Amino acid sequence: MNSSSSAARLKTDGICEYPIQWVAGxxxxxxxxxxxxxxxxxxxxxxxxxxxxxxxxxxTARETLKWWVATFAxxxxxxxxxxxxxxxxxxxxxxxxxxxxxxxHHYGLNIVNDPAQSPIAGKVKVHxxxxxxxxxxxxxxxxxxxxxxxxxxxxxxxxxxxxxSQDGRYTQAENLARAAMLGSGYKSVMTSAAVTDxxxxxxxxxxxxxxxxxxxxxxxxxxxxYKPWHFPWTDRLNIEVQKALTGQISADQCCDNVIAAIKxxxxx
Amino acid sequence: xxxxxASRLALHLANGLAIAFFLLPLAAVVIGSLQSEKSLQTATxxxxxxxxxxxxxxxxxxxxxxxxxxxxxxAYLPDNVKKIYHAVFNSTVIAxxxxxxxxxxxxxxxxxxxxxxxxWVVWLMNVNVFARxxxxxxxxxxxxxxxRQFDLLNSILGVIIAMTGxxxxxxxxxxxxxxxxxxxxxxEAARIDGCSRFTAFLxxxxxxxxxxxxxxxxxxxxxxxxxxxxxxxxxxxxEFMTLPVVIASLVGDVHVFFNLMMAICLLAMAPxxxxxxxxxxxxxxxxxxxxxxx
Amino acid sequence: xxxxxxxxVSSARKPATAARLELSPRxxxxxxxxxxxxxxxxxxxxxxxxxxxxxxHKVALAELRRGIFPFVGLDNYRRILSDPLFLLSLKNxxxxxxxxxxxxxxxxxxxxxxxxxxxxxxxxxxRFLILLPYAVPPIANGLIWSFMYxxxxxxxxxxxxxxxxxxxxIDWIGNPSTALFALAIPYLWxxxxxxxxxxxxxxxxxxxxxxxxxxxxxAGALRRFWYxxxxxxxxxxxxxxxxxxxxxxxxxxxxxAMTQGGPxxxxxxxxxxxxxxxxxxxxxxxxxxxxxxxxxxxxGAIAIAYVTLIYRRIQ
Numbered sequence: 001m002n003s004s005s006s007a008a009r010l011k012t013d014g015i016c017e018y019p020i021q022w023v024a025g026x027x028x029x030x031x032x033x034x035x036x037x038x039x040x041x042x043x044x045x046x047x048x049x050x051x052x053x054x055x056x057x058x059x060t061a062r063e064t065l066k067w068w069v070a071t072f073a074x075x076x077x078x079x080x081x082x083x084x085x086x087x088x089x090x091x092x093x094x095x096x097x098x099x100x101x102x103x104x105h106h107y108g109l110n111i112v113n114d115p116a117q118s119p120i121a122g123k124v125k126v127h128x129x130x131x132x133x134x135x136x137x138x139x140x141x142x143x144x145x146x147x148x149x150x151x152x153x154x155x156x157x158x159x160x161x162x163x164x165s166q167d168g169r170y171t172q173a174e175n176l177a178r179a180a181m182l183g184s185g186y187k188s189v190m191t192s193a194a195v196t197d198x199x200x201x202x203x204x205x206x207x208x209x210x211x212x213x214x215x216x217x218x219x220x221x222x223x224x225x226y227k228p229w230h231f232p233w234t235d236r237l238n239i240e241v242q243k244a245l246t247g248q249i250s251a252d253q254c255c256d257n258v259i260a261a262i263k264x265x266x267x268x
Numbered sequence: 269x270x271x272x273x274a275s276r277l278a279l280h281l282a283n284g285l286a287i288a289f290f291l292l293p294l295a296a297v298v299i300g301s302l303q304s305e306k307s308l309q310t311a312t313x314x315x316x317x318x319x320x321x322x323x324x325x326x327x328x329x330x331x332x333x334x335x336x337x338x339x340x341x342x343a344y345l346p347d348n349v350k351k352i353y354h355a356v357f358n359s360t361v362i363a364x365x366x367x368x369x370x371x372x373x374x375x376x377x378x379x380x381x382x383x384x385x386x387x388w389v390v391w392l393m394n395v396n397v398f399a400r401x402x403x404x405x406x407x408x409x410x411x412x413x414x415x416r417q418f419d420l421l422n423s424i425l426g427v428i429i430a431m432t433g434x435x436x437x438x439x440x441x442x443x444x445x446x447x448x449x450x451x452x453x454x455x456e457a458a459r460i461d462g463c464s465r466f467t468a469f470l471x472x473x474x475x476x477x478x479x480x481x482x483x484x485x486x487x488x489x490x491x492x493x494x495x496x497x498x499x500x501x502x503x504x505x506x507e508f509m510t511l512p513v514v515i516a517s518l519v520g521d522v523h524v525f526f527n528l529m530m531a532i533c534l535l536a537m538a539p540x541x542x543x544x545x546x547x548x549x550x551x552x553x554x555x556x557x558x559x560x561x562x
Numbered sequence: 563x564x565x566x567x568x569x570x571v572s573s574a575r576k577p578a579t580a581a582r583l584e585l586s587p588r589x590x591x592x593x594x595x596x597x598x599x600x601x602x603x604x605x606x607x608x609x610x611x612x613x614x615x616x617x618x619h620k621v622a623l624a625e626l627r628r629g630i631f632p633f634v635g636l637d638n639y640r641r642i643l644s645d646p647l648f649l650l651s652l653k654n655x656x657x658x659x660x661x662x663x664x665x666x667x668x669x670x671x672x673x674x675x676x677x678x679x680x681x682x683x684x685x686x687x688x689r690f691l692i693l694l695p696y697a698v699p700p701i702a703n704g705l706i707w708s709f710m711y712x713x714x715x716x717x718x719x720x721x722x723x724x725x726x727x728x729x730x731x732i733d734w735i736g737n738p739s740t741a742l743f744a745l746a747i748p749y750l751w752x753x754x755x756x757x758x759x760x761x762x763x764x765x766x767x768x769x770x771x772x773x774x775x776x777x778x779x780x781a782g783a784l785r786r787f788w789y790x791x792x793x794x795x796x797x798x799x800x801x802x803x804x805x806x807x808x809x810x811x812x813x814x815x816x817x818x819a820m821t822q823g824g825p826x827x828x829x830x831x832x833x834x835x836x837x838x839x840x841x842x843x844x845x846x847x848x849x850x851x852x853x854x855x856x857x858x859x860x861x862g863a864i865a866i867a868y869v870t871l872i873y874r875r876i877q
Binding site for chain 3: 276279280282283284286287289290291292293294295296297299300308309312313314315369372373374376377379380384385386388389392395397398399401402403404405406407409410411412413414416417429430432433434436437440464465466490493494495496497501511512515516518519526529530533536537540541543544545548551552555556
């Protein structure tokens, strides 16, 4: 991958101490999401369609982890990576001490490029991921639960969040796009001025939408998200991967532990 | 004690280090709360920020209404920040109630330990010595299940009951010896005049124990104001949060605002710090007397 | 319930008036202890037994909803004792406790001696500030130190840079080998006042004649400390060690605020383990209760040591 060698050069040239900042903080989407994305970008998945893990010897996920661990071992990755989540990594990046911010939600741009919040506003550009630009994405869905205490109010809230207002537009979705740079599941919102104009101060909307088109739903890469044991398994994954990234165990050991954890959490 | 110039200088130096040690976090929270995140990230090497701002406090104290210059563009402010006054109210109600209930219950029990020679009461005292060692987490798990069954979750009352129970043993342990040290003759004199034991307790023992009661009360107020685990586990709805719970929720929040967090921490610790510094003598007496919970 | 007649009185003087409407000592004892007994039973006694009960049953989200907890015997205990994370949590807790209590003890004695030197005015300032850490909410303390420890823009690194002591930022809590010790500092900062006060109170009890005698014999300050002060402080040091050890075993707020167990599993401590198992998915309260019970038993052993070795002696 190109960024690794250019990052190495940035470091030896003395331009910056830690060229790369990853999102490697403990979380459901944070650290795991970074690993999922990079694996998918290289053409690998975590589980095949039948649910068998794809973390064994020589697998793409394992090789990706090895590469990822190396960036820490070589001092290319900012140690703060292990403690940051999405927004905190954007804010840490705003200190201007890193060059690359690892695969991430696009909406960190509204922090790093906001003059009111960031000392390096206007200098940050978004890149597609290496190779064919494959990346992961997900859309959150609002739904009404049948055990709801107050269905009428819940339905009103649902309509407010996801419905059309009287002028026929998905107003709240557009508001969120404009204010918080959040995308929407509605195509009409994604092609509206809220995005194409509203996102200009923070990034290049066309580029972002192009990246978006190359995105695959994360459940296809890691279909354990559909299983109840995904949560406790992710807890274990976070721990093992952080141990690997800090050099306490090898990437191989980490993957083996994560594989063993699958059986462990399915027991309970 | 000899005091040469050199020894005095050495002592000044040592004191200077100690003072710096105690003030370090205070300096951090004050400076942190008076700057914006942008200035935090701009100058990462200097101790003092390039520019100061009161906006963090403005946002909090206006419940999110006045965003101020630094939060103008921010679309999302942690919800719990907007409910800060609820949290202050809850914290105050709980701390005051717990202080009152523990003072009342503990004095009643301490009197029986000090004056009524009953065997089971002595046994109660021994239980109290052990009770303080129980880690809260051991109690909170079953308490959660129990309160769930009794529908005491998500209530101020549940938190008050739990905190009272947890802080009572300590009170009995410091009040009982204090009561016992009051000369019996004073109470006996009252009883000769026709008072019942209980009335003597109210008219003689309690007024004479005011210092101990103030000590214990101050300590209980501070501990219940600062407590996290009990309200965290027993309540999960925003309207029942106390200040420490609001702070804890900022830790888990996806969007983190460091300087806002520092401002909230400063506001949360102001009452207890002021109380402790103003009532220093009483708190010191209480802590030293019980050799108890730190 | 009225008991008319001469009540039981322990003093030699009998009251002049014989009849008085009041409860007997026995009844009064019950009545006055009612609120305490009720509260302690509900909040202390019942939970301790209930926790044991829960640890022998399967209690997860589904069971909580249904209200039926199936009996599983020692299964929960077997699970945690074979869980390397739990064993690591116990080990981390031990290391954390040993480190923080030791440093705290040394600092407490040092600072208590320091403020005893009342002839320097800075000593009075120190004295004033001693209770400050006690008043800070533990969770706020954790967050403030988390802010101070931040790698990129933390307060500590800034100070060290300003004094020219470092040229590259120090990774205090992101480094797995230092994280646990970095956690111990704010913890002992917060709990130091208590130890200082106890030592200081004990120092006041040392008779000045002892020091004067040593002075006459020509003993320097260090010898005075080692041969007079320290031995006389031993009882209070023992008390503080036992108390602080049992409380340090239950550390929680700082872990929640600063590391949440990370990096990796470097700062998983016993109370954190129980909390995560019980109140984070999959909400396995049976396992959480079992692990909390193991912790409680360890602390209980220390408590018994305290009572038998020290408390009785002081009484």
